Amino acid sequence: MTAKWPASLLKRGVAEVIIEQEMVKLLESGRPLRLKQGFDPSRPDIHLGHVVGLRKLREFQEMGHQVILIVGDWTAQIGDPSGQSITRPMLTAEEVKRNAESYMQQFFKVVDKSRTQVRLQSEWFGKFTLADIIKLTSKFTVAQFLAREDFRKRFDTNQPIAITELLYPLLQAYDSLAIEADVEFGGMDQKFNCLVGRELQGMMGQRQQQVFLMPLLVGTDGVQKMSKSLGNYIAVDEPPNDMYGKVMSIKDPLIMPYFELLTDVPDQELVEMKQQLDEQVNPMELKKRLARDIVMQFHGAEEARKADDRFASEVQNKELPERIPDIRPVKAIKATIDAKAGIVLVSGPILLVEAGLASSGSVARQLIAQGSVDINGQTITGNDWEVTDGTVIRAGKRGWCRIILGGVP
Secondary structure: OOOOOOHHHOOOOOOEOHHHHHHHHHHOOOOOOOOOOOEEEOOOOOOOOHHHHHHHHHHHOOOOOOOEEOOOOOOOHOOOEEEEEEEEOOOHHHHHHHHHHHHHHHHOOOOOOOHEEEEHHHHHHOOOHHHHHHHOOOOOOHHHHHHHHHHHHHHHOOOOOOOOHHHHHHHHHHHHHHOOOEEEEEEEEHHHHHHHHHHHHOOOOOOOOOEEEEEEEOOOOOOEEEEOOOOOOOOOOOOHHHHHHHHHOOOHHHHHHHHHOOOOOHHHHHHHHHHHOOOOOHHHHHHHHHHOOOOOOOHHHHHHHHHHHHHHHHHHHOOOOHHHHHHHHOOOEEEEEOOOOEEEEEHHHHHHOOOOOOOOOOHHHHHHOOOOOEOEEEEOOOOOEEEEOOOOEEEOOOOOEEEEEOOOO
16 A cells, blocks of 8 residues: 555544654555544434544545444443533443444445444453453553543532443543554544553553544534534434535534535635635525535435425525425314314414424424514414415425315314
């Protein structure tokens, strides 16, 4: 394999490399590197925040290096305490297995399966004895672990920290030892855990792994890192139209970070895009290009084109979609206004929840108050609506339903 690599390899989409000079020497050696990527199948879904690191792994694979994907079938039962303010519930082995199968299907949408070796922690931890655990724990002190920010905050505020959580970084570190990792990849929130692995390797006489840390992608809310628990995520298995629409919903300041971290647009072109935005050019076309690119990565060019056309017609031109799901309201009906004309009074928030256009009454009321709900093309801000058979409701940019009142008195 060649020892040549693009300058962007260690810069674009990278928050920190520990230690960069040593990383350069590894690359210059020309030997295939063992790239460690661990995951805890505590949840079955991958979102675009994960994709930032997966794209970098694929970039290394294209240079001839090998990814070692470690399925954390033991650590997932503990739950990664990184960034957590409370102890996480432990999962059963069956839950872990189901999540792992779903995770890997999505993982290989980005990473080359033929250049990936999958290893389960149970290969080595299944043979561990109590003596092995005690020996491992003797390598580090409680003070070292309490120096970690999330542990320290919980300790200072008298929040519980389970002993199993203190074991988590040790088990993740031992993974690096077991597979003789050259490089470990993770988000910035994994820095402590990755460095424990590096230190453990040195203690045990192995070459210390380099640590490749990725920036944390900000979610669609424009504030917090992308997270399923916060609801500000875009999953890699989202339907094309939903994926496209969610990308279009991101805040304008996120356009350039998303292009940089999630696409292959050349660096020079990124500079030109940023200049356009700085000159206050309408960001709509850039955002549409971003949405097309991301949808194409996971669904192909044809689905990206269809999603683009659908957005243009339904959102930009406010045309009705070809297919609108019907909803026969039950809980939402409050009274009959005019039986002859077929007009009934409904609770708007309850109707939106009943139609699946809002996850809760509070979310529905927020949509209405923001002016994000139309009735037959007219924006409505009140919570009580007069509707008839065939009334079309739009909530947000992608939610539609048609009222069916047949049989309603």
